[in-house]
Amino acid sequence: MPAAFDDLLATVPLGAWINGRSRPASSGATFDVRNPATGDVLAAVADSTVDDVTAAIDTANAVADEWAATPPRVRADVLRRAFDLVTERRDQFALLITLEMGKPVAESLGEVTYGAEFLRWFSEEAVRINGRVTTAPSGNGQIVVTKEPVGLCLAVTPWNFPLAMGTRKIGPALAAGCTMIVKPSEDTPLTMLLLAKTFADAGLPAGVLSVLPTMNAVDVVDSLMHHPTMRKVSFTGSTQVGKILLAQASDQVLRTSMELGGNAPFLVFDDADLDAAVDGAVAAKMRNGGEACTAANRILVQNSVREEFTSRLAARIGAMDVGPGWEEGTAVGPIVNDRQRERIAALVDEAAGNGARVRTGGASLDGPGSFYAPTVIDNIPAGSAILTEEIFGPVAAVVGFETEDDGVALANSTDYGLASYFYATDIARIQRVARRIQAGMVGVNRGVISDPAAPFGGIKQSGLGSEGGSEGIGEYLDTKYVALPPSV
Structure with missing residues (x-):
């Protein structure tokens, strides 16, 4: 194990990230995160429960209106500062990715560069959300089309790119004015927890982003998706699990982005x-x-x-x-x-x-x-x-x-x-x-x-929707039509 890991671990929050801080799971339980190159335990992380889901949702909903109303330039500045901090901390993130997931450090550094770029890209997209105003063809008024944040979002992320799969979802959600709860893979929660802390250091208001590591993904995700205030789920993982989540999403007709299996x-x-x-x-x-x-x-x-x-x-x-x-x-x-x-x-x-x-x-x-x-x-x-x-x-x-x-x-x-x-x-x-x-x-x-500047997504059983590019932020925006009377 690299000697630098002990110093790095001291900077990583090991609890659930709720309301802008790290806290133990409500049950007090933890689970071990292991190094796949040695089998050694890296850390014990909070094992979140359904009670933690309630706390995360309550804090997200408490700040949702304020974050949605935050000027796009302010949201963009938070994302840009997060980009700068991730880039500044690239060596720490890369080592953590390697120890959790196993890839060579050189590739982990590549992931940090790639993952950080989503934060810069969507900081720029935040100020380019637009609509349109046209005169109705009949002449009986104006058609006003606006874009608004969908609301509370759930992101379920995989272990293979533990930073980039987070930034690819969190970036557009925050740029659009949404709050988000992330359920990271149980194999690689440390990188996501460090990312949450980095967002806080960049000035993201408490409650806008929560991270719930857990070994009980079935119950925790089910509770999140069936909460009456949840509006969208974004998932990267297997087609088999994606089909289950799509079925669950139908109960409340949640917006979905699904990046599923490939061949x-x-x-x-x-x-x-x-x-x-x-x-x-x-x-x-x-x-x-x-x-x-x-x-x-x-x-x-x-x-x-x-x-x-x-x-x-x-x-x-x-x-x-x-x-x-x-x-x-x-x-x-x-x-x-x-x-x-x-x-x-x-x-x-x-x-x-x-x-x-x-x-x-x-x-x-x-x-x-x-x-x-x-x-x-x-x-x-x-x-x-x-x-x-x-x-x-x-x-x-x-x-x-x-x-x-x-x-x-x-x-x-x-x-x-x-x-x-x-x-x-x-x-x-x-x-x-x-x-x-x-x-x-x-x-x-x-x-x-x-x-990051190109749409990432598949067809057939490889998924629905796109991440990245100008298309990526659209996944987190609702379209509203306002019918105005004729001007006088």
């Missing part, structure tokens, strides 16, 4: 620059150790270049150093917990047992810690679970195809449609394939596509 195709056509395609595949597959909803899940390669591409990819991935994220030279850290590692191993073992070829890796690594070897597997039989389920780990599954039509059909042969990627050089092919791919986001000759 991203990464297509390599025979006219691709193979050097660039291998680089892109490594980025799209191995960023965050493959633990990303945008990670390339199926590497689809035209048969005429498949063996050359796969050999190069296996050499690159097989050479990646595995270890604790804080050690110099580590390229791939641990899986977030043993349960996730066992699920990844089961997918690889099933495919290999049915005749797939493991080109490199293909096994869990000895502990301590939850490590899995960077893996490339090909010759995968159709129907294998590894081609239909989200791998969420450092495993590249390679499949061949014959023609462009075959490749596009394979790419679209999924219930999901979040991210997709393809490599080609022929401009006509690029235009055709980009148009035909069924996904909310398409990367052309690039393996990393996320950008």
